[in-house]
Amino acid sequence: MFRLPLNSIVTSNALNIKAKIACEGANGPTTVEAEQILHERGVLVCRTLLPMAEA
Numbered sequence: 001m002f003r004l005p006l007n008s009i010v011t012s013n014a015l016n017i018k019a020k021i022a023c024e025g026a027n028g029p030t031t032v033e034a035e036q037i038l039h040e041r042g043v044l045v046c047r048t049l050l051p052m053a054e055a
Contacts, residue, residue: 009034017043024048 009017009030014037022038023046024030030038035045 009038011037014038015041017041019043021046 009022011031011033014034017038020042021044022030025048028048030045030047035047038045
């Protein structure tokens with residue numbers, strides 16, 4: 001497991017993700033556009049609860 005900074009999974013690299021499941025932490029590393037690409041490829045994206053994240 002590794003951690004990515006904010007907006008690390010974006011449209012330009014979403015096609016390179018080889019995982020079947022992507023679970024976010026509290027930093028929300030996936031853009032909405034990239035998440036759509038992942039869903040289209042059959043990757044399960046477990047979104048973070050951003051309102052619960054520390055400020």
